[in-house]
Amino acid sequence: MTENVVVTVKGLKKSYGAVQALKGVDFEIRAGEVMALLGENGSGKSTLVKILSGLVARDDGTIQVGGDASELATPAQSREAGIATVTQEFSLIPQLTAAENVFLGSGLSGPWMQSRLQRLAAPYLEAVGLEEARRRRPVESLSVGERQLIEVARVLARDARILIFDEPTAALSDVEIARVLDLVRRLVGEGRSVVYVTHRLGEVFEIADRATVMRDGRSQAPVAVADLDVDSLITMMLGRELETIYPERAKELGEPVLRVAGLEAPGVIEPVDLTVRRGEIVGLAGQLGSGAGKLLEAIAGVHPPDAGQVEVDGRPLPGGTRGRAIKAGLAYCSPDRKEDGIFEFRSVIDNLTAPSLKAVTPYGWFSPGASRRMAAGIADQFQIKAGKLEATAGALSGGNQQKVALGKWIGIGPKVLMVEEPTRGVDVGARAEIYAHLRLLAEEGLGVVFASSDLAEVAGLADTVMTFYRGRVVRSSPAAALAQDDLMADVTHGGTVAA
Amino acid sequence: MIGAKAQGEVESAPTRGRFSPSAWQPSQEMVILLGMLILLVVVSALTTDGYFNSGNAKAIIRAAAITGTVAVGLTFVTLSGNLLSLSVEQTAAICGVLLAMMLRDGWPAGIALLVILGVAVVIGTVQGGLVAAGANPIIVTLGAGATIAGLTVVISGGHGIAIGHNSLDWLGSSKVFGLTMPTCAFIAVAILSSVFLTRTRQGRALMLTGSSRSTAIASGLHVRRIAVLAFVLASIGCAIVAALTVSQFHRADGIQFGGLTFDALAAILVGGTAIQGGEGSPARTAIGAIFIAALSDFMILHNYSFGLRMTVQGAVVLVAVTVFHLLRKRRRGR
Numbered sequence: 073m074t075e076n077v078v079v080t081v082k083g084l085k086k087s088y089g090a091v092q093a094l095k096g097v098d099f100e101i102r103a104g105e106v107m108a109l110l111g112e113n114g115s116g117k118s119t120l121v122k123i124l125s126g127l128v129a130r131d132d133g134t135i136q137v138g139g140d141a142s143e144l145a146t147p148a149q150s151r152e153a154g155i156a157t158v159t160q161e162f163s164l165i166p167q168l169t170a171a172e173n174v175f176l177g178s179g180l181s182g183p184w185m186q187s188r189l190q191r192l193a194a195p196y197l198e199a200v201g202l203e204e205a206r207r208r209r210p211v212e213s214l215s216v217g218e219r220q221l222i223e224v225a226r227v228l229a230r231d232a233r234i235l236i237f238d239e240p241t242a243a244l245s246d247v248e249i250a251r252v253l254d255l256v257r258r259l260v261g262e263g264r265s266v267v268y269v270t271h272r273l274g275e276v277f278e279i280a281d282r283a284t285v286m287r288d289g290r291s292q293a294p295v296a297v298a299d300l301d302v303d304s305l306i307t308m309m310l311g312r313e314l315e316t317i318y319p320e321r322a323k324e325l326g327e328p329v330l331r332v333a334g335l336e337a338p339g340v341i342e343p344v345d346l347t348v349r350r351g352e353i354v355g356l357a358g359q360l361g362s363g364a365g366k367l368l369e370a371i372a373g374v375h376p377p378d379a380g381q382v383e384v385d386g387r388p389l390p391g392g393t394r395g396r397a398i399k400a401g402l403a404y405c406s407p408d409r410k411e412d413g414i415f416e417f418r419s420v421i422d423n424l425t426a427p428s429l430k431a432v433t434p435y436g437w438f439s440p441g442a443s444r445r446m447a448a449g450i451a452d453q454f455q456i457k458a459g460k461l462e463a464t465a466g467a468l469s470g471g472n473q474q475k476v477a478l479g480k481w482i483g484i485g486p487k488v489l490m491v492e493e494p495t496r497g498v499d500v501g502a503r504a505e506i507y508a509h510l511r512l513l514a515e516e517g518l519g520v521v522f523a524s525s526d527l528a529e530v531a532g533l534a535d536t537v538m539t540f541y542r543g544r545v546v547r548s549s550p551a552a553a554l555a556q557d558d559l560m561a562d563v564t565h566g567g568t569v570a571a
Numbered sequence: 572m573i574g575a576k577a578q579g580e581v582e583s584a585p586t587r588g589r590f591s592p593s594a595w596q597p598s599q600e601m602v603i604l605l606g607m608l609i610l611l612v613v614v615s616a617l618t619t620d621g622y623f624n625s626g627n628a629k630a631i632i633r634a635a636a637i638t639g640t641v642a643v644g645l646t647f648v649t650l651s652g653n654l655l656s657l658s659v660e661q662t663a664a665i666c667g668v669l670l671a672m673m674l675r676d677g678w679p680a681g682i683a684l685l686v687i688l689g690v691a692v693v694i695g696t697v698q699g700g701l702v703a704a705g706a707n708p709i710i711v712t713l714g715a716g717a718t719i720a721g722l723t724v725v726i727s728g729g730h731g732i733a734i735g736h737n738s739l740d741w742l743g744s745s746k747v748f749g750l751t752m753p754t755c756a757f758i759a760v761a762i763l764s765s766v767f768l769t770r771t772r773q774g775r776a777l778m779l780t781g782s783s784r785s786t787a788i789a790s791g792l793h794v795r796r797i798a799v800l801a802f803v804l805a806s807i808g809c810a811i812v813a814a815l816t817v818s819q820f821h822r823a824d825g826i827q828f829g830g831l832t833f834d835a836l837a838a839i840l841v842g843g844t845a846i847q848g849g850e851g852s853p854a855r856t857a858i859g860a861i862f863i864a865a866l867s868d869f870m871i872l873h874n875y876s877f878g879l880r881m882t883v884q885g886a887v888v889l890v891a892v893t894v895f896h897l898l899r900k901r902r903r904g905r
Contacts, residue, residue: 395793417850418849427790
């Protein structure tokens with residue numbers, strides 16, 4: 073086939089210090105196609121994307137854009153070559169409105185331009201489906217999902233020929249994901265090319281024409297998606313078979329360890345009752361804004377609840393502060409790992425011992441030995457390599473970062489572990505590990521509650537499922553008795569499927 | 572167990588050997604700082620006759636002592652993620668004036684010292700409290716500095732307070748191992764601060780808070796208490812310096828410490844402490860102060876004009892801030 077190839081990458085190499093991130097990567101994309109770029113965290117796909125965006129300089133290899141050899145040494149050069157990237161890191165200015173952010177760097181900004189900006193930005197914001205009422209608010213007051221939509225709108229405004237979507241849907245709810253996928257289809261319909269980086273294999277089959285799979289810093293020859301199925305794709309990514317990613321369900325449950333009665337909080341409209349037993353994993357399914365996450369925040373004391381009681385091990389929890397909740401044994405991981413899950417620039421040891429600083433500072437004096445022993449113990453349990461204890465947490469892969477964010481709570485001797493979006497930005501292999509760890513913790517007698525917008529994850533991991541829609545609980549039922557269709561109906565329509 | 576294994580982005584060989592807790596690994600910044608200091612001393616020695624004979628080293632450390640002591644205390648504010656304090660010289664001045672007045676009126680030295688320590692703690696607590704409540708540290712300390720300066724004038728009536736021999740003379744005149752009291756205090760404060768930061772619960776919590784405030788809150792650390800603690804420690808540094816200065820010069824007035832705030836900040840920045848917090852150390856600040864003093868010594872020995880000295884000193888701060896920023900950027904890989 074001699075379809076017009078718009079980007080050709082050959083023999084790309086890149087090292088960060090002693091770490092060889094790319095060991096020889098070939099990559100190409102044609103006009104009007106969606107090329108999925110897949111691989112586990114640490115396989116090198118982020119580095120490839122960064123090189124194409126001009127953010128990172130390559131050590132070796134050639135890049136041709138539209139037949140001409142390209143340097144792509146700076147983001148500006150990359151932009152000139154017609155390449156634009158929708159990143160997973162949010163690069164919006166929080167104080168500016170959506171419209172201002174869309175035209176960031178184009179010279180169009182300032183308060184006197186507001187109405188003109190709004191007009192100019194409208195088609196792009198329309199295309200990504202950002203509600204009109206939300207466009208005039210500062211970006212910081214919008215949800216993560218909405219912010220991601222603005223990122224996409226910004227790239228549209230640049231009229232690039234080659235668009236790189238770097239996990240655009242990681243933070244989005246299903247409705248928003250559908251919107252982004254539609255958009256991608258439209259873009260390639262216009263003859264543009266899209267490089268689509270994702271961890272969600274379902275999306276690959278929905279929109280991609282071909283897929284390039286990376287493993288361990290090397291690329292594999294691109295394959296047509298039509299010739300693939302999920303299993304073969306996973307095998308290509310892992311280089312081995314993956315039996316199943318979900319552990320077995322609980323065989324027996326213990327006493328209730330967390331009891332929540334009549335809880336109301338911002339984002340949780342109707343009072344919620346919730347009971348979690350020892351050994352049980354409760355999955356709260358819901359899209360962004362469903363209230364599932366807000367419920368966990370309220371229980372964890374991130375925001376004080378408006379009404380209701382929380383009991384841990386039969387003892388009422390005087391709610392409202394994180395400190396008290398932690399003392400009572402409530403561990404909580406937010407969905408935004410980078411923001412408040414880990415200390416990016418501190419070592420893994422420091423991270424793992426942070427919530428239990430008291431335990432490693434007997435009589436107020438820091439004990440490096442105790443700290444190392446605690447960290448090594450947790451690292452061992454969570455399969456974080458011992459050699460990485462000294463590394464800064466930010467240098468780890470997404471999966472390992474999440475293990476650190478979860479594992480650090482072990483030190484407080486938690487009774488209940490609450491996690492929002494436990495596998496966001498985590499690759500397939502590490503996902504399975506995280507599920508296994510959560511199950512193991514439950515088997516050790518913890519109550520585990522997680523909120524997720526990934527329905528397969530809720531159905532696969534939880535013993536008991538609660539579904540949320542627009543601040544209300546739709547249903548609470550044993551997971552085994554629930555079909556995935558019902559789940560989908562609950563979280564997208566509030567269960568009221570038209571007869 | 573599930574047969575999947577995460578592939579980390581950083582593949583490093585297991586290094587069990589490095590696990591010995593005694594292995595002190597100096598930061599890149601510390602290596603550069605010490606290297607620059609040694610280079611400066613070597614250059615000075617080669618270009619100055621009798622550089623080592625004239626007690627120059629002692630003179631340099633003595634010159635660094637006052638700024639250094641304050642700067643080390645102030646480092647806690649920066650490390651904890653609360654930027655900086657602009658009320659350092661005013662805090663030192665009010666402590667000095669109060670101390671001189673009490674000594675003049677015949678108070679016992681111990682009581683007088685306790686009183687100014689108390690005043691410093693109150694000043695630190697108020698500022699730290701406001702910052703903990705969410706106010707901007709620069710604005711708070713700017714305002715507090717003006718308030719304290721005004722109060723100092725009110726208390727002293729705007730006059731310098733001269734005192735004769737008094738119950739604090741021992742502090743100004745005694746020496747330990749041939750080192751003057753300011754030098755001893757500087758060394759002691761630097762060591763104690765380093766120990767506090769790396770070896771105590773509060774110190775660790777302070778450092779973690781500076782490195783990510785939101786993660787610290789989510790981990791249940793008391794970030795408000797830590798802000799107060801940081802400002803109190805900075806104030807105590809000011810009180811120590813006030814006591815040393817008054818006991819030595821037998822006088823105090825409201826503008827005695829003019830320029831101290833910016834000198835202290837320069838020492839912190841030259842020491843490579845990140846202004847955003849979470850990275851740096853009191854020890855590095857101390858070396859930073861010594862470096863500036865040594866540079867100043869070198870320029871005086873070579874008859875640089877005042878203007879030129881200021882220019883060079885300013886440029887050094889700029890270069891240091893830039894180099895350390897780039898260094899951090901590279902280390903963090905972005």
